[in-house]
Amino acid sequence: MTNHFSRRDFMLATASLGAAGLPFSAHAQSGYPDRPIRVVVPFAPGGDGDIMARYWAKAAQPLSGYTLVIDNKAGAGGAIGAIEVARAKPDGYTLLLGTSTTQIVNPLASAKPQYDGLKDFTMVSMVSANPTCVVVHPSLPVNSLKELVALARAQPGKLSYGSAGAGTITNLTGELFKYVGGKLNITHVAYRGGGPAMADVIAGHLQMGTPIMSSAVLAHHRAGRIRILAINSPKRLKAAPDIATAVEAGFDEMQVLVFNALFAPAGTPRPALDALRNLGKKVLADASFVADVEKAGAELLILNDQDKFMRDEMARWSRLIKEMDFKIEA
Template sequence: MATHRTFSRPNGLCAAVLLAGSLVWGSVHAQAPKYAQRPVKMVVPFAAGGAIDAMARPVADALGRELGQTVIVDNKPGAAGNIGAALVAKAPADGYTLLVGTSATHGANPAMFASLPYDAAADFEPISLWGAVPNVLVVNAAQGARSVPELIEAARREPGKLTYGSAGAGTSLHLAGVMFEKAAKVQLVHVPYKGGAPASMDLLGGNTNMMFDTISVALPNVRAGKLRALAVAAPERHFALPDVPTFAELGLPSVEAATWAGVFVPKGTPAAIVQELNAAFARVMAQKPVQDALRANGVQIQSLQGERFRTFVNGEIKRWGAMVREAKITPE
C-alpha cells in the first residue's frame, strides 16, 4: 500500500500537468489566427527612395513584427501611382497584398485620368491612414527670391515667365502650384518631371525658379543651404521648419497641400482579416520607434483606422477632384 501511495501522487500530478498542458495547447490552437501564415506584400506605387517609400518602410517592419511574418515592400511605380494601385485592386482579396494609397491614387487621379484602371472608392477597403508630409515652397538659395511677397512681385512683373517644377501632372506638388497661382493671382509655367528627384535637381541647377516639394525631400537641401524654404502649405508651422511661415500667415490660407499615405486592401477582403489589420496598424502607429521614424522623414502623424479613414478618403477624392476639374488638369 505504501508503495502504491508513493507512486499514485506523482502519477496524479503528471496526469494533471498533461491535462492542463493539453487544455492550454488546445486553447492556443483554437485561437490561432487564420491570417498571416506567410509573408505579406505591401505595394508602394512609387519609386524607392521617395517620400511615400520612406514612410512605408518603418511601418512595414513594425507590421511584420505584429503579424509574425515578413512584410515585403514592393515598389511598382508609374502613371502617378495608377500601375501599383491597379495591381492591388486586381489582387486576391486575402490580406496578403496591401496598397500604400496616397493623395494621388485616392485623391487627384480619379478626376485627372479619363480612364482609370481601378475605382478608388469601390475597389478598396481602407485600413489605416498614417499621416502626411506637407509641401513647402522652395527656391534656389543662390538665385531665388528671399520671401513669398518678393516672389509674387516678380511673377506679377513678368506674367508667364517664372517656372515651377513638379513630380508630374496632378501630383500634390503640381496642385500646390495651382493653388498658389490662384491665391496669389499670378501666372506661372508648370514644368512636370517624372518624379520629384529630377525636378529638385533642375531647381538646384538653376533651370527652374521654384518648386513645391515635400518637406521630407526638400529638408536636406534646405539644411545644407542649397535651397531656401519660403512657406509651408499647411495649417500650422512644421516641426522641422519652425522658422518658416505658413501660407496662411502670409495671407494665402487656401494654399494647403500635403502628400498623405495610408494602407488599403482589395475590396472583398474578409471582415476578420480587415479587423485584424485595423488592430495591428493601430498598435503599429502607437509605437514610439515608428513615430520617430516617420517624424524623421517630415511626417505629421495622423492615425485613422477603418471607417474614420474611409470618411477621410471620400473627402479627399471630392476635394482634390474639384481642384483638378476646375484647373482642367490632364496627364502630361
C-alpha cells in the same frame, strides 16, 4: 531624405522583410494570415512612399509575426500599382501603399480613370503625412508668397517650377499656387521624381519647386541652397517652427496634405481588415516607428474616422480640380 540616414543601408536592412520574415506563431493558427502579405508600392525603390512602407513593415513584423513583402510596381504616377491592387483578389493578402497622388489626384484628374480612389479601396492604416511647400532658388529676389506672386505677374512666362511628374501631388501643388495667385503664367516642368526636380532648383536651372516637405528639403533650406517661402499646411510644423505657412500668408486654399496609407481592395473580409487595422494602431504607437518617421521629416496623422478623412479629401480636391481645370492626359 538622404541627409539623416543612409538610404542604401536602409534598403539593405529592409529588403529581406518578405524573404526572411518572422514565423507566424499564433497568427497562422487563427487562419489569417497563413502566407505572406504583399504590400504593393506604386513607386520606384528609395522614394518617400517606398521608405515609409518599409518603415511600417519593419515595425509591423515583430509586433505581429506577419511576413510582409514589399513589391515595387512603379509607373504612370502610381496608377499602375494602384490598378493592380484595385483588381486584386480581396482576401487580405494584397495591400497598396496609397498616397494623395494615387488615391485622390489620379482618379479625379485622369482623362480616362481606371479606378476609383474611394470605392475600389478600404483604408487599413495611415502611415505618415506631410504637406508640400513652395521653394525657390536663393537668387530669386523674393522672400514670401506674395512677393513671388508679384514677380510672376511682372514677368509672365519667365518663371518655371519643377514637380515629381505630371499628375503628381507636387504638380497639383504648383497648379494650385498659380490658380490662387490669380492664374499666374508659370511654366510647369515635369521630372521623373522629386529628387531630380529638387536638384535642378538647387543648381539654379529652375527658379521654383513644390516638393513634399522632408528632412532633406529642410536641410537644403537651412544650408541656403534653397529658400522655403511657405509650408502648405494649416499650422506650422514641429520640425520647422520658424517657417510660415501659406495660410498665414493669406493663401487659405494652399493646404496640401500628402499622406501615405495602406489600403486593401474593396470587399476584403472583415476579419482580415480588423487584424490589419489593429496592427496599424500598434505600429502608429511604436516608438521606433515614430522615431523613423520623424527622422525622415514626416509626421503621424492619427484618424478617428478613416473613411470620413478620405471622403473629405476627395470632396475638397474634386472641387479644386474642377475649378482649376486640372487634367492628366491619358
